[in-house]
Amino acid sequence: MNKTFDRYAGIAFLAIGALFIVESQKITSSAYGSNVGANIFPLGLGIFLSLMSVRLIYETFRYKAAEKEKEMLDYKRFGIIFTAAVLYAYFLEDVGFVLSTFAFLLIGFQTMQQGKWLTSVIIAAAFSYGVYFLFVHVMDGTLPGFPSWLGLP
Known part of the structure; x- marks a missing residue:
C-alpha cells in the first residue's frame, strides 16, 4: 500500500x-x-x-x-471486473436486476478468489435477491424484475 x-x-x-x-x-x-x-x-x-x-x-x-x-498491478483481474461491470450496466434492463447482479457478483467473487463455487453462488444469489426483495417489496421501490422469457413475476 x-x-x-x-x-x-x-x-x-x-x-x-x-x-x-x-x-x-x-x-x-x-x-x-x-x-x-x-x-x-x-x-x-x-x-x-x-x-x-x-x-x-x-x-x-x-x-x-x-x-x-x-x-505488481494485476491488469488481468482489473480487466475482467471492469468488463463485467460494463456488461452489468448494459444488460441490467434486459436481463433484470436479480440475474444480472447475480452474474456480476459471481464473476467478481471468482475473479478475486477462484474456487469455492458453492459459497460464491449462495452469497451472490442471497445478496441479489435480498436487495431486490427489500427494495421492491419492503420499500415499494421499482427495479427491473426477471426477464419476460423466464415467465416469472
Whole structure:
C-alpha cells in the first residue's frame, strides 16, 4: 500500500462522495409508482463513499514505516471486473436486476478468489435477491424484475 496515493485517493473520493450527497438533494424525492425516490441511491452511495474515504484517510496516518517495495498491478483481474461491470450496466434492463447482479457478483467473487463455487453462488444469489426483495417489496421501490422469457413475476 502506498501511503501518499491512499491519502490523495481518500481525499478525492471524499470530495466525490460529498458531491453525490449535495447533488442528490436536487433530484426529486418521489417517483411515479414508487414510494422510494430516485434520490435515495445517490444519497446512500455518497454517504457510504464519504465514510469509507474518511476511514481510508484515517488509516493512512496509522501506516507503519513504508518499506520500498514495488507492487505488481494485476491488469488481468482489473480487466475482467471492469468488463463485467460494463456488461452489468448494459444488460441490467434486459436481463433484470436479480440475474444480472447475480452474474456480476459471481464473476467478481471468482475473479478475486477462484474456487469455492458453492459459497460464491449462495452469497451472490442471497445478496441479489435480498436487495431486490427489500427494495421492491419492503420499500415499494421499482427495479427491473426477471426477464419476460423466464415467465416469472
